[in-house]
Amino acid sequence: MNSTLICPSCGMQYPEDEVAWRCRCGSYLDLAFTPRFDPACLEGPECFLRYKSVLPLSFPEKAFTFGERFTPLHSMVFYGVPVWAKMDFLLTTGSFKDRGAFMMVNKCRELGITRIVEDSSGNSACAMAAYSALAGIEAHIFMPRGNSSAKTVQVRTYGATLHKIPGNRADCARAAEEAAKNCYYAAHTWNPYFLHGTKTVIYEIMEQFLWQAPGVIIVPVGSGSQLLGIWLGLQEMKKAGVISRYPRLVAVQSEHCAPLKNHREGQLTPQLPKDPILAEGIAIRQPPRMRQILEAINETGGETVTVTDRQIVDALKASARQGVYIEPTSAAAVAAVEHYKGRLHKEDRVVVTLTGHGLKATPRIEQILDNS
Ligand SMILES: [Zn+2]
DSSP states (O other), rough: EEEEEEEEETTEEGGGGGSSSOOOTOOEEEEEEOOOOOGGGGOOOSSSGGGGSSSSOGGGGOOOOOOOOOOEEEEEETTTTEEEEEEEEGGGTTTTTTHHHHHHHHHHTTTTOEEEEEEEHHHHHHHHHHHHHTTTEEOOOOOOOOTTTHHHHHHHHHHEEEEEEOOHHHHHHHHHHHHSSSSOOOOOTTTTHHHHHHHHHHHHHHHHTOOOOOSSEEEESSSSSHHHHHHHHHHHHTTTTTTTTEEEEEEEEEEEEEHHHHTTTEEEEOOOOSSSSTGGGGSSSTTTTTTHHHHHEEEEEEEOEEOOOHHHHHHHHHHHHHHBOOOOOHHHHHGGGGGGTOOSSSOOOOEEOOOBGGGGGHHHHHHHHHHH
């Protein structure tokens, strides 16, 4: 299957084997790929490749996998609001990023790429390192020096080369772009294949709900790779006639890094503090796909919710008390549930995506406990 990369800004097209990671005009690229989805044709075990008909892979039967399975939709209650928690932190490397890494690494293999560069606050670095190791690809990972050691150790354990960069995520991205002059920049923040992997979560959720769309989906948003994957999958399912309306997509950000709120208010997002913020996984000051994130929120009648550190800590503890140990970035999405207290119809099913495992944030959670 040959696909074309297309620039939504200037219309420029690139054959996929040109392995461009952004358009010459500076915009992100999308994939010109419109699969036909038919739930009646699904077969095989409950895994990523169950949705191979909507994945842009030429040889899905040859794909490298860790034998992933559907993550549970777990019934929980926060602030008196019943929610369905999508337990993506239970994927192989402990975060939802496995979905995108699975797709991107397998695409790299199909394109004959043997060396990649990625920059990340942690979870996508771990996922890319693990799937690269599985597929025999040499991975160079750039992470901010101050990041949680739980994640840097995990990246190194998979065998990737870790480059610790002084400064914040933006400094890291610049260093990775420089290194990418000599090998493929597999940036989850830019790459459309990553989104075609993360979209599997909404196919799973829909199948788990017997193809009845929930009312609201609450997602933590940094670069938007989960929200945009969900948006992509929803559009495909609407085209296929599987759904007639979109669930409202709610994008959650931290008060310390809220470019969506700032954009709505016509303000620039301030520089990030030197030390990592509590919800470090969503500390992206200028998400490359900002325009697409706003489109997803607007087209679904969704909204942006900004939460405080205090709310994140309370949500993290409330989740742990129900047996679910998540990292602060995921707790940000849980904290946003409070916003919906008393505002929902009974039939409005609420999904909250739990994106990363608490064990990946041990030093950060230790700080929380020491300070409270
Ligand atoms: Zn362009």
